Amino acid sequence: MIDDSTATASDDVRPSVGRALALLDLFTVEAPSWTAERICEERRLSLPTGYRYIRELVAAGLLVRGSGGHYSLGPRIIALDYTIRQSDPLLRVAVPVMKDLVRRTGCACVISTLLGDQILDTHREAGAEPLALAYGRGRSRPMFYGAAPKVILADQPANWLHRLYDARAGEIAAAGMGDDWTPFRRGLAEIRRRGFYVSRGELEADLSAVAAPIRMAAEDTQSAVALVTASERFDLLDAAQLAALVRRGGEAIAAAMASERGDRREAPLD
């Protein structure tokens, strides 16, 4: 009876800031709205403590209180995302290139970025076909499936990859990216050398994609641009030409970034 089953293991030995922030995890597409009471019982918090956390999150705008004590994710999140979009020079620069790629190929065009330890789509331009993936910005992606992650990983420094491998060897093997460090690294080196990667039904069964890296000088975020289309349609296209287009797209974006030089904005120095 020592086991406290359901709760996530180390939820109790975390500082209050972390516990409060962890409340955000509760709010999902499936359950976007919670009462204070349900939050407290779910997280095993006393009512006053739960309300204290909630109050802080509401004060920060991360949650809103709707009618009848129903809390949901708050406006601050929307505004912060706006800030991210506005201050991301990559988006400013990439969107025109993406539109151009869409016009030329009829495929959808996606930009994916490695942020911390996850990869997510930061912008999407819809193609001719509306595609099932018409979800838009923000869907997080598995780290080891699909074209974009592969070209992004392929561009990471060896020590970073090594840490990643040690931490997630199981997933990597399961994804067929090698059951040891050496083959993993070799595979990525090969992708890197080619400068693009074609995935066929890797992420979603009926979709194919070709991705190329956006290689920026000394930038801390690594991104990729990809063209995505139904596999059936993909077969009609000349893969080599598509790959060339995507590669040039990635290079064009990187070049445009470089020429935007000098506006890497920092916190003002007073």
Next chain:
Amino acid sequence: MIDDSTATASDDVRPSVGRALALLDLFTVEAPSWTAERICEERRLSLPTGYRYIRELVAAGLLVRGSGGHYSLGPRIIALDYTIRQSDPLLRVAVPVMKDLVRRTGCACVISTLLGDQILDTHREAGAEPLALAYGRGRSRPMFYGAAPKVILADQPANWLHRLYDARAGEIAAAGMGDDWTPFRRGLAEIRRRGFYVSRGELEADLSAVAAPIRMAAEDTQSAVALVTASERFDLLDAAQLAALVRRGGEAIAAAMASERGDRREAPLD
């Protein structure tokens, strides 16, 4: 010399959760990237404490650590915004109506929502002209200028408005919405009766807009739909017809929401 000028007054008498969350305020479009050291000196935190807060925010994904100890807003924000978008039935339902309005009028179409104590745009469909307001979702709006806020406020219950008035009488008077409770209330009642509001250059000098409420039964968020266009172009259009279109748009959205009944998702009850 008693004045500690820059810092927000009551920053110190706040629980740690609040102080940690307040770090997010530092990250703006003007200063999207901060080192740990600068954060600490800006907020008068000791280095260990600053790092503790930062660590929690990074663990929650609200911040990312970029190369060289530069922190910026993190991927979790993008993902949370995705969750909000996905779980907002209003968006699902409104976008087609908005596209239709754009097609018919050539104007841009915006949905604004009252969330807590602020109003912000939750979706935008671009019109024929690209418009300066092509910023997209998430820009927060002044509460007392422009068409959308007016129609939203006009639909709020009297006691809510009264609290708002008491809290922000100055701003309200400055915006020409009345220098006392009675005229403020009267003005809004009139807007409510008409069912729409036309603003000409209120928010941005050369833009005009006409907004109508989206009146949903017993929903906790109040929204408005607006058509926006350059004032010059607006003068060419028949304002009465435009107003009728927007009103019908709002009604169509509300009706579609009502028929989506029964899928107000709650936290599962175990």
Next chain:
DNA sequence: CTATTAATTATCACTATACGATAATTTTCG
């Protein structure tokens, strides 16, 4: 690959402050 420096975390004693049980209050809804 190793040395040097910067960035981040651990240690630890101390005290502030977060915690829970209950009560008072405010808000919501009929």
Next chain:
DNA sequence: CGAAAATTATCGTATAGTGATAATTAATAG
């Protein structure tokens, strides 16, 4: 306007957050 629910205040106690310093890890150069 009154009853029920939701939220906050009170308060003693003990936890856990805090800062100064040291140790460690990661980044950068040579």
